[in-house]
Amino acid sequence: MVIFSLPALELLAAVLLGMRTILNPVAAHVPRQGTTYPGQSAAGPYWVSNIERKGTVAYGNADFKIFRNVKDYGARGDGVTDDTAAINQAISEGNRCGGGGCDSSTVTPAIVYFPAGTYIISQPLLQYYYTQMIGDATNLPVLKAAPQFEGMAVIDADPYLPDGVNWFTNQNNFFRQVRNFVIDLRAMPPNRGAGIHWQVAQATSLHNIRFEMVKGGADNRQQGIFMDNGSGGWMSDLIFNGGQYGAFLGNQQFTTRNLVFNDCDTAIFMNWNWAWTFKSVSINNCRVGVDMANGGFNQTVGSILMLDSKIQATDCGFNTSFSPDSIPNSGGTLILENTDFTGTPVAVKGPGDQTVVAGGAHVANWVQGRSYIGNDGMRTQTVVTEPAKSAGLLSGNKVFERSKPQYENVPASQFVSVKSAGAVGDGLTDDTAAIQQALTNLKDDQILYFDHGAYLITDTVFVGCHAKITGEIWPLIMASGPKFQDPAQLRPVFKVGNSGQSGAVEMSDLMFETRGPVPGAVLMEWNLNAEKQGSNGMWDVHFRIGGSAGTLLQSDTCAKKPSAPHGPDPKCVGAGMLYHTTKDASVYLENCWFWVSDHELDLADHYQIDIYNGRGVLIESQNPVWFYGTNSEHNVLYNYQVMNAKNVWMGLIQSETPYYQSNPSAPFPFTTPIPGDPTFGAPDALSNKAWGLRVVDSEDVFVYGAGLYSFFENYDQKCVPANNCQNGMISIEGTSKNIRLFGISTKAAVDMIVSSQGSVKDLDNRSNFCGTVARWVQS
Numbered sequence: 196m197v198i199f200s201l202p203a204l205e206l207l208a209a210v211l212l213g214m215r216t217i218l219n220p221v222a223a224h225v226p227r228q229g230t231t232y233p234g235q236s237a238a239g240p241y242w243v244s245n246i247e248r249k250g251t252v253a254y255g256n257a258d259f260k261i262f263r264n265v266k267d268y269g270a271r272g273d274g275v276t277d278d279t280a281a282i283n284q285a286i287s288e289g290n291r292c293g294g295g296g297c298d299s300s301t302v303t304p305a306i307v308y309f310p311a312g313t314y315i316i317s318q319p320l321l322q323y324y325y326t327q328m329i330g331d332a333t334n335l336p337v338l339k340a341a342p343q344f345e346g347m348a349v350i351d352a353d354p355y356l357p358d359g360v361n362w363f364t365n366q367n368n369f370f371r372q373v374r375n376f377v378i379d380l381r382a383m384p385p386n387r388g389a390g391i392h393w394q395v396a397q398a399t400s401l402h403n404i405r406f407e408m409v410k411g412g413a414d415n416r417q418q419g420i421f422m423d424n425g426s427g428g429w430m431s432d433l434i435f436n437g438g439q440y441g442a443f444l445g446n447q448q449f450t451t452r453n454l455v456f457n458d459c460d461t462a463i464f465m466n467w468n469w470a471w472t473f474k475s476v477s478i479n480n481c482r483v484g485v486d487m488a489n490g491g492f493n494q495t496v497g498s499i500l501m502l503d504s505k506i507q508a509t510d511c512g513f514n515t516s517f518s519p520d521s522i523p524n525s526g527g528t529l530i531l532e533n534t535d536f537t538g539t540p541v542a543v544k545g546p547g548d549q550t551v552v553a554g555g556a557h558v559a560n561w562v563q564g565r566s567y568i569g570n571d572g573m574r575t576q577t578v579v580t581e582p583a584k585s586a587g588l589l590s591g592n593k594v595f596e597r598s599k600p601q602y603e604n605v606p607a608s609q610f611v612s613v614k615s616a617g618a619v620g621d622g623l624t625d626d627t628a629a630i631q632q633a634l635t636n637l638k639d640d641q642i643l644y645f646d647h648g649a650y651l652i653t654d655t656v657f658v659g660c661h662a663k664i665t666g667e668i669w670p671l672i673m674a675s676g677p678k679f680q681d682p683a684q685l686r687p688v689f690k691v692g693n694s695g696q697s698g699a700v701e702m703s704d705l706m707f708e709t710r711g712p713v714p715g716a717v718l719m720e721w722n723l724n725a726e727k728q729g730s731n732g733m734w735d736v737h738f739r740i741g742g743s744a745g746t747l748l749q750s751d752t753c754a755k756k757p758s759a760p761h762g763p764d765p766k767c768v769g770a771g772m773l774y775h776t777t778k779d780a781s782v783y784l785e786n787c788w789f790w791v792s793d794h795e796l797d798l799a800d801h802y803q804i805d806i807y808n809g810r811g812v813l814i815e816s817q818n819p820v821w822f823y824g825t826n827s828e829h830n831v832l833y834n835y836q837v838m839n840a841k842n843v844w845m846g847l848i849q850s851e852t853p854y855y856q857s858n859p860s861a862p863f864p865f866t867t868p869i870p871g872d873p874t875f876g877a878p879d880a881l882s883n884k885a886w887g888l889r890v891v892d893s894e895d896v897f898v899y900g901a902g903l904y905s906f907f908e909n910y911d912q913k914c915v916p917a918n919n920c921q922n923g924m925i926s927i928e929g930t931s932k933n934i935r936l937f938g939i940s941t942k943a944a945v946d947m948i949v950s951s952q953g954s955v956k957d958l959d960n961r962s963n964f965c966g967t968v969a970r971w972v973q974s
């Protein structure tokens with residue numbers, strides 16, 4: 196994520212609209228939780244509460260306490276006692292990163308666990324860096340704001356100091372979760388209160404939370420989520436009941452899935468964004484569904500996609516300020532797909548209260564913004580016709596989705612600790628054989644548990660057709676050694692199945708890294724087809740190259756060198772590739788971050804660093820893959836490449852070009868190509884930069900939301916306002932057909948999209964910061 200200040204954001208003061216009366220009474224709704232997978236036995240306490248704790252910090256204080264049960268710190272959860280101080284003690288104990296003096300640290304991770312109960316909170320719970328706050332998934336704990344609650348929100352992920360500065364840089368506020376809670380503001384006066392201040396960036400998630408707020412009332416000012424800015428991010432399976440705003444949102448880019456809003460004044464108030472994808476939203480009995488009209492004629496919202504959703508008993512579905520001459524040119528982009536407005540009189544309202552799209556019906560496909568047929572772009576508000584997607588991508592009439600498994604019905608006794616199975620996890624011992632053995636021995640009703648630690652892997656680990664793997668706050672799985680050195684012969688670190696096999700492999704809460712350079716490694720190769728739709732998946736599995744303790748690729752070795760000529764330091768090379776889905780693979784991803792670090796997270800300088808990692812994500816699969824809420828950043832050749840693939844659904848994707856390019860230019864130092872690599876070598880240096888997305892000889896590729904950015908030319912930012920840090924961002928090549936891109940935002944690439952149809956210019960599609968295209972299709 197970029198360290199960067201954005202003049203455009205000065206436009207974006209938080210404008211709080213006045214509340215109108217909520218007209219209709221209550222409607223109760225149960226959230227959709229995606230597909231449930233059988234075979235889990237019923238069991239006593241949630242395993243997170245009683246699993247044996249063997250996790251340690253490998254590259255820090257080995258005695259650091261990772262797991263904290265708030266009751267061990269004196270919290271009562273009895274609905275009477277004020278538990279604020281006890282919980283804040285549970286979070287902060289042990290010299291952790293927060294309080295304004297520390298921007299980031301990966302060596303003080305904490306899981307703060309809340310047993311069922313009602314915890315009275317009178318001041319914000321301050322979420323230190325690298326904290327997972329986890330409630331009992333079998334019986335959600337309630338965080339109940341006291342009537343006299345003082346402060347920004349019940350949980351605050353980025354507190355403000357008195358001088359208005361945040362604890363953490365919002366765009367670098369990584370690595371945190373909040374899941375399995377009820378947050379209740381109803382004891383507070385209606386004119387105050389927020390559930391979560393969520394000002395965060397990548398590798399963050401809110402999951403399985405219900406917000407209870409006061410319903411109706413002219414002075415209702417309650418908000419479930421208050422998000423002022425950041426660079427995210429992921430949220431899913433949330434319910435918002437009541438309030439002025441279910442969620443007040445502002446962020447560069449974000450992906451959200453399965454949100455339910457009941458009886459809010461405005462379900463979603465979008466303060467500003469560059470790109471936001473909403474999937475499977477249900478809005479019931481609100482005054483306004485989504486208000487994206489902020490700024491009026493001068494719109495502050497870049498783009499919104501709403502897919503597979505339902506807005507009912509709501510006066511106005513969308514409030515927008517888009518008009519034939521509103522500014523910026525492509526601001527206020529809106530894409531609707533498969534959204535049901537039956538029971539809502541107005542689907543989309545424009546300036547001056549005029550109806551743009553009438554309600555009372557189902558909208559299959561509609562776009563507002565700059566839409567392209569071939570190379571001809573038009574500013575439009577129109578119905579469009581889209582062909583049906585292949586059945587493999589769909590579940591019923593919706594694109595398939597599946598929530599993160601939390602294994603809430605599996606007892607702790609069915610989890611197999613890798614440390615008990617012989618792995619050491621101290622960041623120095625070779626754990627390849629122990630982990631391979633543990634996987635080989637794993638029974639179908641067991642779950643392999645990576646205790647926190649750092650596990651060195653020196654040769655391919657094979658994951659068979661059936662395995663469930665989860666980790667304790669992102670244990671580090673680190674590739675190293677001589678077998679991963681040949682850049683011409685990439686060798687997988689984790690190899691999931693063999694081509695032609697089908698199965699069910701689930702992974703969650705893991706972190707893949709390298710210890711030093713492994714230019715011949717692909718950190719994960721997914722070959723396995725799914726035995727049942729969506730049976731293969733990864734949730735909150737992240738890839739982080741360099742910039743943190745133990746990687747040997749830190750600011751003391753790899754500090755940026757913009758004034759030195761080419762010739763990257765061989766000591767600062769990462770991996771050959773991060774993630775590869777091969778021909779037969781089918782896999783579902785949710786909230787996975789493929790990050791080559793641009794700056795130091797642990798050493799005090801937090802300096803920018805130069806790490807050379809060959810390729811980000813390569814998709815070659817013919818079977819369905821879903822990439823929900825993924826990011827891939829700072830890879831040398833490409834961040835995403837889709838090649839010889841079919842049935843690919845991605846939304847939203849985010850990328851950044853390496854800050855050092857074009858010193859050196861791509862593909863340097865990956866000058867030995869592997870099959871399918873893009874070629875570089877154009878005379879113009881700005882053509883020799885990483886592609887954000889390259890699609891080659893592929894079919895049925897759907898991108899629903901993208902934020903693909905280029906912020907530097909050799910660390911200089913003069914090209915940012917000029918929008919010419921590189922020549923092209925998305926390339927569609929070869930025999931590709933039925934490629935459909937929606938809500939595409941790019942920054943500082945002269946050509947947003949290049950293809951045989953010509954090029955789409957940033958200049959023609961300016962928004963508040965990015966260039967944005969509502970729809971682009973290659974049939």
Ligand SMILES: *[C@@H]1O[C@H](CO)[C@@H](O)[C@H](O)[C@H]1NC(C)=O
Pocket residue numbers: 204207208209365423424445466
């Ligand atoms: C964050 O957003 C708030 C509200 O829009 C704004 O006032 C503030 O200036 C922003 N801060 C940064 C650092 O962008």
Ligand SMILES: *[C@@H]1O[C@H](CO)[C@@H](O)[C@H](O)[C@H]1NC(C)=O
Pocket residue numbers: 483486488489490491511514515516544
């Ligand atoms: C839509 O937004 C505009 C501009 O912020 C505001 O004046 C108007 O009242 C809003 N409409 C509704 C129905 O809330």
Ligand SMILES: *[C@@H]1O[C@H](CO)[C@@H](O)[C@H](O)[C@H]1NC(C)=O
Pocket residue numbers: 492493
């Ligand atoms: C919109 O912003 C421009 C500056 O970018 C300003 O000149 C103009 O007055 C604004 N228009 C409205 C209607 O606010």
Ligand SMILES: CC(=O)N[C@H]1CO[C@H](CO)[C@@H](O)[C@@H]1O
Pocket residue numbers: 524958959960961
């Ligand atoms: C404001 C803006 O950038 N408008 C451009 C949008 O695209 C059209 C069509 O190419 C140009 O004519 C405008 O200058």
